[in-house]
Amino acid sequence: MIEAINEAMRQEMERDPRIIVLGEDVGENGGVFRATDGLLAQFGEGRVFDTPLAESGIIGTSIGLAINGMRPIAEIQFLGFVYQAMDQLAAQAARIRFRSAGRFSCPIVVRSPYGGGVRTPELHSDALEALFTHSPGLKVVMPSNPYDAKGLLISAIRDEDPVLFLEPMKLYRAFRMEVPEEPYTIPLGQARVVKEGDDVTIIAWGATVPLAAKVAAEMEAKGVSAEVIDLRCLQPLDFDAIIASVEKTGRVMIVHEAVKTGGFGAEVAALISERALFSLSAPIVRIAGYDTPYPVPSVEDDWLPNAERIVEGIETLLRY
């Protein structure tokens, strides 16, 4: 996946000279995960910038760059550090169009690795997407595989609105997958049915998609037909895809890494209970991080949604 992300940026930078890349360690070092590897060498010091260590500064200057004609791709080194830039993201970038009644727009992409399972220190694994889906004006994209990552990132870069592009760190090197060499786009706001099924709908995004898909495949052998939907984008949200599946299966599970309370899963469940209540034959199940700070490496696997918990959840759903 990391190569797909790198390629998307490289190809877009070749296409559009207004695109620049900035962030901590994105230059010489090529990013702590090598997402920006080679970009400095190819595009030079006028396009790729190692910034001082200041997240609000990175996003705040990106806004100024964007309103004056550039197309910045900013990196927040780990999503846990985004709290430092909350004002610039949620109160500034998100509201530029509104604040200027359309005179200015703010086409920036903020990339950031997120998610657990890789034994990081504190605040390197938090899934904080729900802070941004509650911030109108921002788009939130969360790919789950290399193919989508490339197509969605290119779309994000070409989008006229600020896009938060959250990359599941655990999946950076988890795949061998052929990704088309030429640039391509995937529209923001279209979910993908990963696997069709009739008994249960599993809704996931980012890091939990491969997990859900794996469990669904295993359940198939046990005679349970689970449909897996990868939202890909939380804002805009492909609500039709959700409803269509819920109407078919009547049983819904939502799986995300963020802490449960107030996670985006709550919004999905609320929307379903608002618009497809009578299609439900079982209570909605959310499998999510527990309502604690992201824990220490030695116990994180028990904290994160895992196969055991998903199977349990499916069993619960099928009991109805």
Place this chain on the structure above:
Amino acid sequence: MIEAINEAMRQEMERDPRIIVLGEDVGENGGVFRATDGLLAQFGEGRVFDTPLAESGIIGTSIGLAINGMRPIAEIQFLGFVYQAMDQLAAQAARIRFRSAGRFSCPIVVRSPYGGGVRTPELHSDALEALFTHSPGLKVVMPSNPYDAKGLLISAIRDEDPVLFLEPMKLYRAFRMEVPEEPYTIPLGQARVVKEGDDVTIIAWGATVPLAAKVAAEMEAKGVSAEVIDLRCLQPLDFDAIIASVEKTGRVMIVHEAVKTGGFGAEVAALISERALFSLSAPIVRIAGYDTPYPVPSVEDDWLPNAERIVEGIETLLRY
């Protein structure tokens, strides 16, 4: 309500010399809403501090004060400015206990006015409680009347955890209500049934409670019996009170000022669809701010939940 808040602080400061008050303009000026009026005069420069203009600084130093034995009450002048302190609140204060495996705790109270309807400039009216209910380690309290404000604030001050105390600006001077002179507490995590009813449950907190109560009273005349629940605290949440009412009425409306998507209403709806699904005889209705930045004064009354929208929502619920 502002007097009740002032009195709670004054009485607690008299009781406990470790309590100090800090924030922008809380000293000489007594706060932009006069919440801290008279405190500097009574307690002196060693207890009440006008701080430099820096929200992260206010919360960050409060943390240091708290771990070294003080009990700071910090003011964020308007909740829209809290974005600047997100890291210190959600990643620092909230996690001190966890990060030190219980060695340290962080008993601070962060007071902040929030909410609309009073013709403020941009970012002075945002309801951002959902950012904090998604941040484990924080408690979130939102009073809706002077009596509760005093009792809840005293509880918050005595609490061992960091508490965000959000005061509906619009209600600061909206009441004439007798409040007991002596100090009293209201436990954090207990909802209040504002009005009993059988047909519909209206769940609200903070600024929308009096509105919901007013509409409910009017509907009574039209033969609709609405139960109104004031959550008072979002974290800890009195979930039993919600379930009890839902089981009785089967029809639920949630009313909050925050933008709808990802608001705390989503969590309440999700919890209900998880635990009381089969008690529901109608889809859950959420009346909330629209999914836009908080708008300009000239149109804010049409943006906020209002009586018209609540009545519409009740009618929808009763159609089932």
Place this chain on the structure above:
Amino acid sequence: MFDPGKLPVEVVQILDENGNGDERQLAAFSDEWLLRAYREMRRARVIDERLLRMQRQGRIGTYAPFSGQEAAQIGSALALHKDDWIFPSYREVAVCLMHGMPLEQFFHYVQGRLSGKRMPEGVNIFPTQIIIAAQTLHAVGCAWASKLKGEPHVSVAYFGDGATSEGDFHEAMNFAAVYNVPVIFFCQNNQYAISVPYRKQTASRTIAQKALAYGMKGVLVDGNDVLAVYETMKQAVEAARRGEGPMLIEALTYRLGPHTTADDPTKYRRPEEVETWRAKDPLRRLRLLLERRGLWTEAQEDALVAQVNDEVTAAYEAAIASKSGSIVDVFDYVYSEAPTLLAEQKDEVMRRKQRSGVR
């Protein structure tokens, strides 16, 4: 040891409180220029006073007056080119008017209309910033873009003494110096952040010296001396245009009125203090100079005041007469295209509007 007690402090001043100055320095300013500066400052003061009054009458919403700061605002704005970019806070009304904001638009703004937020195309003023110091970073980014594009424009961040305490100010100064971009940090030190006086805001003797933390140059200027402000700003702007990078300017001034119309300054400052500063009024000293040179009369003054008053009335009436936006418009400025769920909300609102008729 870096000891702040040992830093020499100089204040740039050309025209003193009584309108006197070094003749050689004064000679650099043409009569025309002096008249223009005075006229603009007087216009600004009249507008400010009218707005304050209109707010008291309930005709406009909360307003943050700038009386006392005209020299800082007009002097700095006069040194700019139309293509330069301005990043104002709520108090830079005079700057914005000088830089092309139509007065009528400002009335839309203070009446809380969405239309008040849209600067006309070609006017390079960023929307008024409410979050203290957040605009300083935008100015740096904008200047950075100018540099990358090879355009000669300068960006100016306007902010107050209080703003220097925010983390964003610090990050902006640091980025600006590291990337050596053409941005001017223009601080109006009006001695107060709402009720908080300078000495509680920072232990630094001046704001200008804060530039040293970033390897940047800082200048302290008498902010009530429009000549000194203009001259300082012009040099900074020219240096930035030549690629010499950013500069911090501290204009020492005073907010004669309340913080905003919602504020009662008698809670936190004594009338004597205000009087001391009234004696340093920026308009008074320039008028004394003009009068001494025989360039200005009471009659001219009265004519100008009357003319500006008419201008204000006309702008106000035009604003009132124009159609006020409705809640429906709000949905159009969130994304380039409204996502489905947002479009549904817009429909809901439109249905409700139609049903209840235009309100």
Place this chain on the structure above:
Amino acid sequence: MFDPGKLPVEVVQILDENGNGDERQLAAFSDEWLLRAYREMRRARVIDERLLRMQRQGRIGTYAPFSGQEAAQIGSALALHKDDWIFPSYREVAVCLMHGMPLEQFFHYVQGRLSGKRMPEGVNIFPTQIIIAAQTLHAVGCAWASKLKGEPHVSVAYFGDGATSEGDFHEAMNFAAVYNVPVIFFCQNNQYAISVPYRKQTASRTIAQKALAYGMKGVLVDGNDVLAVYETMKQAVEAARRGEGPMLIEALTYRLGPHTTADDPTKYRRPEEVETWRAKDPLRRLRLLLERRGLWTEAQEDALVAQVNDEVTAAYEAAIASKSGSIVDVFDYVYSEAPTLLAEQKDEVMRRKQRSGVR
């Protein structure tokens, strides 16, 4: 005009790279003190090297080595009293060990156990901060509390060159100076923030001069000279204890190893640069002095190294042998008392644990 180009820059140094120094200044340090400083630095280096090796062997998690920075860490920690407060980042392992952190506990930490987060009662070290510069504000608050309570303790914020770019550093410096609290800002300028070199971090020639922005004193010290660091720190701490307020100390040093075990420094710096700094090694120069004075022999060195190696092995084994916590514990440290919904989650986890047996 405040011109950073005109600031005189001095570096405090007592012992030069070859272990020489002004004899009068050296006379202030007893043999005992010199031996202690050397032993502590050597101990720290051995521990650091062992930890690095153990990480490569997969015995512990990600680790941020500090080799090269021993003089800065040990020298500053030696100047503190046990009751003083320390607010470290991830790299201050030597500081924490000096200030009372048991080595075994650090193994719990790097093995990613919850128990690794709990300092023993009475050890005034705040949990390791991951968010760059966030701890500087906590240190200021803590010092402020000491001042309010009339206690003589000093708080020390430790951080790196990169941290000075964050808004929190700025706000902390400003609050500290405004309230004149007993806090020391101790910056180890090790030339890099991960891969970003000093010159890309700030355009300021020194970090010490950043103090001027806050009306605070700043000192630049040779961070590889343990004598100079100790002396500078001692003076700052004593001044703070006397109520003279905060100070910023910049210790000029170098990170000889990678940023963390996940980092490959050859991507961004040349070996020659590292070699230049190896010649300035803080241990080497003090050892030269000790040897010249006949205070230290190869045999003593070997014995010390062997002893510390045994200490490390013992601590590691004790950590391994002690029971590892489980997911269940996590729920106990969120609130003083778990709210209902959280308690339910804990129950769910316990049920699952029981069902699947102890894993």
